Amino acid sequence: MKNKINKQQLILEFVSVVFAVILALVLNGWRESSALNANLVKVEKSILKEVQRNDSLIRQSHTYRGDLLQKLYSNQNLLLAVSTSDLDFDVNNNSKLVDFFKTALLFGQKEYHTVQVVQEGGDRVLILDNSVFDLKLEAGTLQVLGLGNVELKIPDLNNQSWDLAKATGTITEMDIALVEKLGTVNALIETYLKTSESAVQLVYSGAQKGLMPVLEDLYNLESKIMKANSQLLEELD
Structure with missing residues (x-):
């Protein structure tokens, strides 16, 4: 009779332990799932x-x-605008323009290896090293237009x-x-x-x-x- 009771107790304890383990695993999984869902x-x-x-x-x-x-694209990017009244030379004189742009520091450089003003029909272009810009004279203002000073x-x-x-x-x-x-x-x-x-x-x-x-x-x-x-x-x- 005593052995029978011991066996019943062992079975009950075993079932309790298994249940506790399963419950712990379920609760742990639920907590992890809840945390993951919250995250x-x-x-x-x-x-x-x-x-x-x-x-x-x-x-x-x-x-x-x-x-x-x-x-x-439309060549309307203005790089420099100078009133001709502020210049002490004739802006139609290309050699004078070359001298001006040698010291104008258009892009903050100290000097350019190549500075040219080239006449192309009725238009003029400014060449600074490997870069080319358009020169325009409008309403008493000398303008330099082209690709540069891009923000x-x-x-x-x-x-x-x-x-x-x-x-x-x-x-x-x-x-x-x-x-x-x-x-x-x-x-x-x-x-x-x-x-x-x-x-x-x-x-x-x-x-x-x-x-x-x-x-x-x-x-x-x-x-x-x-x-x-x-x-x-x-x-x-």
């Missing part, structure tokens, strides 16, 4: 805030860059949501469509930032060659980012 909500809110901010900045930049490119106005974009989603593990819980769209935006911004670095280097070097293509690349990337942002925002709604 997922936080991360998605962070993504939404970041995308909305980036989208506002990129749209402003896109408008500015479009206007800048239009000025450059890039690169937007300060944040691109941390992708890394945050991976670091917290929430990326595995996200809808696949959201992950794909977030990845697309992340890749485009990475490309945009690298292209921006190239543009900055070209502007600081004062080189004309290669600047227009990189400005066009920035403009086109901004268009793609805006489109990708719109798709991502739709997914987050």
